[in-house]
Amino acid sequence: MRGKPETAVKKLAIPIMISMLLTASYNIIDGIWVAGLGQAAIAGIGFVTPIFMILNGASVGLGNGATSSISRCVGAKDHEGANKSAAHALLILLIASIILTIVLLLIQEPLLRSYGASGQSLAEGIKYGTPLFLGLFAFMFGNGGSGILRGEGDMKRAMYAMIVSVALNTLLDPIFIYILGLGSAGASLATIVSSIGAASVILYWILIKKDTYVKVDLKNFKYDSKIARDILKVGIPASMDMLMMSIAVSFYLIFISSIGGEFGIAAFTSGQRLYLFAIMPLTAIGSAVAAVSGSAFGARNGDYLSRSHLYGVKFGIAFGTAVTIILVAFAPQLSMLFAYTEDTAALVPAITQFLQIACLCLPLTGAGMASSFLYQGVGKGTTSLAWTIIREILFTVAATYILGIGLNWGLIGIWIGLATGRILASILNFIYARYTIKKIRQDLDTSV
Template identity: 85%
Template sequence: MANKNVELMRGEPEKAVKKLAIPIMISMLLTASYNIVDGIFVAGLGQSAIAGIGFVTPIFMILNGVSVGLGNGATSSISRFVGAKNHKGASDSAAHSLLIFLIASIALTIILLFIQEPLLISYGASGESLAEGIRYGTPLFLGLFAFMFGNGCSGILRGEGDMKRAMYAIIVSVILNTILDPIFIYTMGLGSAGASLATIVSSLGSAIVIMYWILIKKDTYVNVDLREFKFNSKIAKDILKVGVPSSMDMFMMSIAISLYLIFISSIGGEYGIASFTSGQRLYLFAIMPLTAIGSAVAAVSGSAFGAKNGDYLSRAHFYGVKFAIAFGTAVTIILVAFAPQLATIFAYTKETAILVPEITKFLRIASLCLPLTGAGMISSFLYQGIGKGTTSLAWTIIREVIFTVSATYILGIVLAWGLVGIWTGLALGRSLASILNFSYARYTIKKIRVEFDN
């Protein structure tokens, strides 16, 4: 199985991106369903619970982002070794990745437990929404290791092109989460804390399955034997030069969302926060296919870069962009056409029904950026694939912090368009930055092709 995956990565880039993207897409949509399922069940707890969890969202993005980011570092490092036909290098990279996941999970758990309350207060949480946020966040942060190894080890499998088994592990996890959510939240009476506990237990199931394949069954392309592990700072740096900036991507996104929350809270209070939180769940779900295509492009471009094949690198990027634009357009049409019905998913009680009109506006405006966002996201994943993690981070800062925060502030606060201005700023800022990102990616590829002389 592993050798077929590796040969696919070394073959025609369009075929590789398409075949690798589909299982990643399914995996990510299933992963995003954690958020959707939690939202559906938490909606029954009332507006304060919805808002409380919304205030935790930026912190959760850091938690999840670091695990995904370090997994991307593993993917980039391993795929470049695969392209260079260096099996030992790929195996050593996988072993070092596991060590990095462990250290990061311990350090971040301690930090997040200490800073969660002051952070929630700085976002505008108070009273019952603050209490709900802490109830939801504490178990989530204590179980960080489950996310770290689940997402991180998926990155190891992606690095060698084994996307299907990562998908199977996620399926197990999602089924567990769907079963456990109502049991923990309502049957056991744990409320919002039950939602986070269900997510942690489910993620742990996914991590255990993947670790079994890598460490015990040993039927992966990489051969990891922890008893023979020898630390190599060069390999660790190779992983971290993409993993750290990729993790910082989510940190910068978290900062941006923190600012959105401050803007929204000042305009619409708890009502605005609850509307944004509910709509954002669907938006994040909608960009999962684009992220999946980007992950496939990262793996294929990493292999092409390792093989010094500039033609394959260019083709992988351009095909990924076309694929993402098509998907982004289709998803936008669905979100716009069915916005009221989708909004009802998170506002089905008498208390939360008043949120439906505003969630509908959010979906119909904010989702308009998805086609162009797809082009920008694929470009950012290209940088990660070729080992330029800081370039990917720079474009995240440009998109979210510079363009989008500015647009939301100007339209929502300065011009006093209110919540509609915030939703419009989200779409406008992301669209403009994504166009520039794509243009820079093509320029980068052109320079690499000159260097590789192909």
């Protein structure tokens, strides 16, 4: 964390990458098994996607708040501050779990209907969503606990916990969905049980075994509003990042439903699973940049701050390019993972088209991700949120509407809009990040 930034980003990114790919594999594994339930089930779960993004975004966002707060304490060599930040992060995760459970259960059906869900797809969506929202505490403490470990630079154990979780999900999915006959509800139940496994392992390390860098003492815990605000000033905007993306996906679902109905939703949902899987390595690189830049900022080292961002950008572009080549070249074969039955075979060309067009944004998205996480690392969570709004709402929603509906290009227009909006916004985000780093370095030099 305090050493050469390029080495730190690389060493931290790889285990985070593995952890996030394992997390994303939940979505892939669920999609493969749910495909056997038919097009209505695929579409129903697809309609739940933006609501699930709120849940997942809150857990990841609050985890990022913990990462930022703890990593800045590590950089400043403030061990006691890191301990207090970790304890406050756990309290915030508990409160958020209770509030979100109540809210999401109340709003899920009205939201599903507003996206265009009806009939069987609505029923499947509710079957899938209800268990997921009842068990969201598992996501909160799993992702939040991982954020605490990332903040102290311990990425490997978060990865180990996720390996346990994914192994459980892979085993339980077919049992719950088909053997027990729970259908869509079985997929979400398997995910929740698996997430409980990951959260339990992480909390065991932090609270019981107590062999982490941060030492959480709940018995002598004293609430400090300043520490809570420090976590939330990054955590809330980071959570809002996913809320903005959820709102954007809601618009995509409305546009797609009006153009292609249940068929279009099923194609988008299936392709989006692979897109989100491909995004995970880029998010991991960004998370590493957040941790290293936070440590550099805490140590008041402007050179390391700049180098961590540039290395993350180069790493993200290289990885994004490699992933794009794979997705484009093997799109037909990958599409068949989610359309292997007679009822769903017609989806293969549409999923293939989505992958070969929408995923072209991935290389430059890597640069945008590193830039957005840089803001979180230095405590500028609202700046990160602003760029999410610019990317997903101002650029991408506008592009999908203009091309898909305005110019009447149909689904292909939606796919082109997804790629175009994200490419343009990512370029601008990178430029602004370099400007931000320049200003921070000037401020640090002036205050010396």
